[in-house]
Amino acid sequence: MQDKARKRLFIGLISGTNFLICVLLALLWVVPYVGLTNIHPYAGWVLGAAVGALIVFLSWSSLGLVLNVLLGRTFPFARRFRGMSIKLFLPLITLLGRLLGMSKEKIRSSFINVNNELVLSEAARYRPEEILLLMPHCLQNSRCDRRLTYNIHNCKRCGKCPIAGLLDLQEKYGVHLAIATGGTIARRIVVQTRPKMIVAVACERDLSSGIQDVYPLPAYGVLNMRPHGPCLDTQVALQDVEEALLKFLDPAFLPSETEDREAKAGPRGRVVSSGQAAGAEAVGDGAAG
Ligand code: SF4
Numbered sequence: 229m230q231d232k233a234r235k236r237l238f239i240g241l242i243s244g245t246n247f248l249i250c251v252l253l254a255l256l257w258v259v260p261y262v263g264l265t266n267i268h269p270y271a272g273w274v275l276g277a278a279v280g281a282l283i284v285f286l287s288w289s290s291l292g293l294v295l296n297v298l299l300g301r302t303f304p305f306a307r308r309f310r311g312m313s314i315k316l317f318l319p320l321i322t323l324l325g326r327l328l329g330m331s332k333e334k335i336r337s338s339f340i341n342v343n344n345e346l347v348l349s350e351a352a353r354y355r356p357e358e359i360l361l362l363m364p365h366c367l368q369n370s371r372c373d374r375r376l377t378y379n380i381h382n383c384k385r386c387g388k389c390p391i392a393g394l395l396d397l398q399e400k401y402g403v404h405l406a407i408a409t410g411g412t413i414a415r416r417i418v419v420q421t422r423p424k425m426i427v428a429v430a431c432e433r434d435l436s437s438g439i440q441d442v443y444p445l446p447a448y449g450v451l452n453m454r455p456h457g458p459c460l461d462t463q464v465a466l467q468d469v470e471e472a473l474l475k476f477l478d479p480a481f482l483p484s485e486t487e488d489r490e491a492k493a494g495p496r497g498r499v500v501s502s503g504q505a506a507g508a509e510a511v512g513d514g515a516a517g
Contacts, residue, residue, distance in 0.1 A: 246287060257280075318440065357402065357403070358425060359424075360425070362438075365408065366461070371388075377409055389461070403473065424446075426445060
C-alpha cells in the first residue's frame with residue numbers, strides 16, 4: 229500500500245471513530261438531561277459541561293494526531309496526547325475498520341506507517357548504545373540449530389538467513405541487537421538494555437502491539453517479508469533496517485563513509501541527552517510490572 233493511501237485510511241478511520249464517540253457522548257448528555265432537572269436545577273448543566281470537555285479533549289487529540297501526520301511535526305499540547313490517542317484510538321479504529329470490512333492487516337499496516345511518521349516528527353537523534361534493534365526469532369533459518377535468544381553472537385554467520393547481515397550492521401554502528409521469541413522476552417530485553425529508541429522488525433500484528441507495549445519509548449517499525457507464510461524463515465531487507473537506523477543515529481557516531489552520505493542528505497533532528505530519556509525508565513517499570 230502506498231504511504232499516502234495508508235495515511236488517508238488512518239485519517240478516515242480516526243475521524244469516523246471520533247465522530248461516533250462524540251455522537252454517543254452527546255446522547256449521553258441529552259437523555260439524562262430531560263430527567264436530571266428533577267434531581268437538581270444545575271445537574272443537567274454540570275453533566276453537559278463534563279461531556280463537552282470530553283468531546284473537546286477527544287477532538288483535540290484526534291485533530292493533533294491528524295495534523296501531526298499531515299504536516300510531519302508535533303504541535304503544542306498535541307504531543308502529550310499522542311500515546312493516549314494511539315492507545316485509545318487503535319482498538320476503536322480496528323473495530324470500525326472491521327465493521328467496514330477492512331482486513332486487520334491493512335489497518336495495522338496503516339497504524340505502523342502513521343506511528344513511524346509520528347516518531348520521525350519528534351526528530352530526535354540517539355547515541356548507538358541508546359538504540360536497540362529488536363528482531364523476531366522467525367528471521368532465523370528454521371534448520372539452524374544455534375540458540376540465539378540469549379546470545380545472538382552464537383550465530384556462526386553462515387549467511388543462510390538475515391541474522392548474519394544484522395550482526396554486520398550491529399558491528400558497523402555499535403547499536404544493541406537482540407532476538408525476541410515473544411512479547412514477554414521482548415519486554416525483558418527492553419528492561420535489560422534500557423534503550424531510548426527501538427527499531428523493530430516484525431509482522432503487522434506484532435509490530436502494532438509492540439509499539440503500544442513500549443510506549444512512551446519511541447519504536448520505529450520495519451515490516452518483515454514472509455515468502456514461506458507467517459513465522460517461518462521470514463526475511464527483512466537489510467537496507468531498510470540500515471536506513472531506519474540512519475534516521476535516528478546521532479551523526480557524530482556514524483562511521484566516516486556513512487557520515488558523508490548523511491551530510492549529503494542534510495541535517496535532521498536533535499541529539500537526545502542522557503537526561504532526556506524518551507521514557508525508557510517508564511517502560512522498564514511498566515514492563516517489569
Ligand atoms: S546466519 Fe546461519 S548460523 Fe546465523 S542464525 Fe542464520 S542460519 Fe544460523
